[in-house]
Amino acid sequence: MVQDSEELSLGQSTLGPRSLRSYAAFAVLLVLCLSYYVLPSDFPSTWTTTVRLFLKQEETNVSLNTAIPVEPWKPPEPYCVAYPQKYHFIINESEKCQKENPFVVLMIPVSPNNLEAREAVRSTWGTERLVGDKRVSVFFVLGLPTSEDKEKLQEDLLKESEKYHDLIQSNFWDSYNNLTIKTMVILEWLTVYCQNATFAMKVDSDIFLNVKNLIHLLLAAPKQNYMSGLVARGAVVLRNPNSKWYLPKTVYAPDFYPPYALGLGYVFSMDLPQKLVGAAQLIKPVYIEDVFLGLCMQHLRISLTDPPNGALFNVFPVIYNRCRYSQLIATTTHSLKDQVEFWKDLQRPGPYC
Ligand SMILES: *[C@@H]1O[C@H](CO)[C@@H](O)[C@H](O)[C@H]1NC(C)=O
Ligand SMILES: *[C@@H]1O[C@H](CO)[C@@H](O)[C@H](O)[C@H]1NC(C)=O
Ligand SMILES: *[C@@H]1O[C@H](CO)[C@@H](O)[C@H](O)[C@H]1NC(C)=O
Numbered sequence: 001m002v003q004d005s006e007e008l009s010l011g012q013s014t015l016g017p018r019s020l021r022s023y024a025a026f027a028v029l030l031v032l033c034l035s036y037y038v039l040p041s042d043f044p045s046t047w048t049t050t051v052r053l054f055l056k057q058e059e060t061n062v063s064l065n066t067a068i069p070v071e072p073w074k075p076p077e078p079y080c081v082a083y084p085q086k087y088h089f090i091i092n093e094s095e096k097c098q099k100e101n102p103f104v105v106l107m108i109p110v111s112p113n114n115l116e117a118r119e120a121v122r123s124t125w126g127t128e129r130l131v132g133d134k135r136v137s138v139f140f141v142l143g144l145p146t147s148e149d150k151e152k153l154q155e156d157l158l159k160e161s162e163k164y165h166d167l168i169q170s171n172f173w174d175s176y177n178n179l180t181i182k183t184m185v186i187l188e189w190l191t192v193y194c195q196n197a198t199f200a201m202k203v204d205s206d207i208f209l210n211v212k213n214l215i216h217l218l219l220a221a222p223k224q225n226y227m228s229g230l231v232a233r234g235a236v237v238l239r240n241p242n243s244k245w246y247l248p249k250t251v252y253a254p255d256f257y258p259p260y261a262l263g264l265g266y267v268f269s270m271d272l273p274q275k276l277v278g279a280a281q282l283i284k285p286v287y288i289e290d291v292f293l294g295l296c297m298q299h300l301r302i303s304l305t306d307p308p309n310g311a312l313f314n315v316f317p318v319i320y321n322r323c324r325y326s327q328l329i330a331t332t333t334h335s336l337k338d339q340v341e342f343w344k345d346l347q348r349p350g351p352y353c
């Protein structure tokens, strides 16, 4: 099917796209009509749906949708993403952001069962809620638990939410391949419930974050069309199916990604969530959430901003040293234990360097 559509798109240069499309549509319709009578009724609907992918909308409803009962199109798992789609919040903390009136909101994606990571953040950088006169809000973002004990886990989450009022939960299944949905839900939530903040940051729960330095960066940052972090430029699309970030050409054809800010922690001005959600309705989603935002930024023609120095955001764990950690903004660590210990050590009085 893929090869077919590739050949077709090659042929367009000589045939012209319109005549070719009509020709293809006609041929396909003919085959479909025949197959409706000839093929058994349980013939898989996948190839009719694949066919629909390269037919224009008005050509598809003429007979495909009416003559043959076609199931709603489902993305072939696991490289496609169930977005855009209407998700709703199970836990929304609809008032919290208004009440706290933050300068920056920290949005932390975390899996439902990872209480340990939430507790680590709550006991360390999640407590830093005021820097100068700038307020910081902190929220954890989850989907639905999928584990065997999901009912019990959901009960625990509701209790945890009552206790801390820092959980936001949406009704998609929480899984690694659904992280793009989580990121988009984060942006949707910000658009609806936190419009008055100046900046937001998506930061992973296993990150060491220096909140003071983050605020200092943001005080000097533009309040519009601003996204920064560790910006990857010219990143190669991984085509080895064994790679954690494998993406087949059917999902994304170019060899390189546009610039994007690595998912460990990126900051953005609060005009962007709405723009990104808008762009995301028009772009084929990929399950790699940070790459997807890069694609949305490219669509919006907004360039990413490199941080003022390359040591601020770190994708590889930085070996602990008070001086170095007093100067960075974010780094991965080897463990939650490290994350907590480094933060505690940085709080003790005495010179940093
Ligand atoms: C096809 O369906 C869409 C959406 O239902 C509709 O807007 C459009 O007019 C239809 N086109 C034709 C040719 O019937
Ligand atoms: C937000 O949550 C509250 C409390 O659960 C609920 O009453 C309200 O309808 C929710 N709002 C939306 C838009 O989901
Ligand atoms: C946002 O800020 C403006 C100006 O400070 C204020 O009037 C408005 O009530 C705020 N809105 C929310 C939702 O907090």
Ligand SMILES: *[C@@H]1O[C@H](CO)[C@@H](O)[C@H](O)[C@H]1NC(C)=O
Pocket (backbone or CB within 6 Å): 077, 078, 082, 171, 172, 173, 174, 175, 177, 178, 181
């Ligand atoms: C992602 O979430 C959607 C909505 O809940 C679900 O249908 C889909 O199976 C999930 N995908 C994965 C890979 O978990």
